[in-house]
Amino acid sequence: MTVDVILPCLDEEAALGWVLGRMPDGYRPIVVDNGSTDRTAQVARDLGAEVVSEPRRGFGAACHAGLLAARADLVCFMDADASLDPRRLPEVAAPVAEGRAGLVLGARRPRAAGAWxxxxxxxxxxxxxxxRRRTGAELSDLGPMRAARRVPLVDLGLAxxxxxxxLEMVLRxxxxxxxxxxxxxxxxPRVGRSKVTGTVRGTMRxxxxxxxxMAAHRP
Known part of the structure; x- marks a missing residue:
């Protein structure tokens, strides 16, 4: 079975070699370039990844562009900054592939000082x-590595x-x-500086x- 892996990217050329080099067999990377000023797109192409351009800035915009470009029945998402090992993707995808879950999140567990x-x-x-309170699901992390079936995910109408x-994906x-x-x-620890968790300002945003x-999806 082929699984499409959506990788939203903004200036990740330094990390892509490691990430794409560890992609498991049968897992097809789709790199979504979200306005990078470095060689992210070219590095991804040189390493055999499909590249999608999404000029509208935003993490969700990049993720959704990758979802719409995907063709496999099962899709995964993950950050492309080398903070997550692609070799864990089969473990995350297995409950979906086997029909035991509709959405699986990779719960992050730090493996080195400074990772989180x-x-x-x-x-x-x-x-x-x-x-946990809203959904009843035993979640410990809003994990950026995740898996779901493509068509049902598109049908959720993420906005x-x-x-x-x-977050909207989990709530819907x-x-x-x-x-x-x-x-x-x-x-x-990620390669390069994080656009989100690397600064208090990014985290607050x-x-x-x-x-x-949360306010738009009250139970």
Whole structure:
């Protein structure tokens, strides 16, 4: 079975070699260039990845462009900054492929000092607690590595195009009656500076986007 792997990218040329080089057999990378000023797109092409250009800035915009470009029945998402090991993708995808879950999130577990700054970890813990309350799913992390069936995911009608996209995915999936599960995955220090968790300002921007999504999807 072929699985499409959506990789939203903004200036990730330094990390792509490691990420794409560890992609498992049968997992087809789709790199979504979200306005990079470095050689992200060219490096991805040189390494055999399909490249999609999404000029509209926003994490959700890049993720959704990749989802619409995907063709496989099963799709995965993951960050392209080398903080997540693509070799864990089969473990995350397995419950979906086997029909045991509709959406699976990779729950991050730090494997090195500095992999997950305190401000980002605190914000994530608060968010996970609220998700458990709202959805009933035993989630400990709004994991960026995830898997789902492509067509049902498109049919959820995800509308956010900023940092609220992964949260909206969970809320809409829960509202649609999907079984949501998580699988533990290692979390490594990213290559380069994070656009979100690397700064308190970036984390607060993501929290603001997620609060907006939470308010729009009240139970």
């Amino acid at each position: 700054p305190w401000h980002a970890r605190l914000g994530n813990a608060v968010l996970a607690r609220e998700l 956010d195009r900023r940092f609220g996209y992964p 999936a829960a509202a649609a009656g999907w079984r949501i599960a998580e699988v533990e995955v290692g979390y490594l 993501a929290i603001s986007d997620m609060r907006r999504v």
